[in-house]
Amino acid sequence: MPVTVTVTARHCELPEQLRERAHEIAGRLELRAGRPAEVGILFDVEAGVPTAELRFRAAGEELLIAAGRGDDHRSALDQAEGRLRRQLEKPGTRRLRNRKPTELDNA
Numbered sequence: 001m002p003v004t005v006t007v008t009a010r011h012c013e014l015p016e017q018l019r020e021r022a023h024e025i026a027g028r029l030e031l032r033a034g035r036p037a038e039v040g041i042l043f044d045v046e047a048g049v050p051t052a053e054l055r056f057r058a059a060g061e062e063l064l065i066a067a068g069r070g071d072d073h074r075s076a077l078d079q080a081e082g083r084l085r086r087q088l089e090k091p092g093t094r095r096l097r098n099r100k101p102t103e104l105d106n107a
Contacts, residue, residue: 003030004038011045018043018073025054025081033088035059043073052076054084064088 005026007019026039033056040055050073056064064087068079 006038006040007043008041009043012043012050012073014043014073018077021074022077025077029054029056029081029084029088032085033058035061041077043077050076052080054080056084056088 003026005023007014007022022041026041029039035058037059038055038057040053042053042055044051044053046069049069050071051067051069052073053065053067054077056066064084066080066083066087068076068081068083070076070079
């Protein structure tokens with residue numbers, strides 16, 4: 001079943017390159033977690049600061065949310081990805097699929 005990826009911009013315009021980058025990150029998260037169902041990516045500007053929020057839900061799992069702030073939306077998105085990745089890798093959870101490491105682990 002394909003993952004549903006929703007990219008939303010609030011109070012800002014997104015270049016096509018940033019939308020492609022968001023889909024690329026969603027694909028990486030899909031590979032790292034078992035049975036992903038949906039990924040929501042929200043770009044916003046709060047008090048003049050670009051922000052990005054990732055919402056990730058795997059089938060039968062809780063909703064994970066990570067936010068990032070930065071000088072631009074791309075750095076905010078990268079920060080949010082790092083935070084969500086740490087949630088997926090948290091010890092004692094079944095969120096991360098048991099598998100051999102790939103080149104995506106170092107991305």
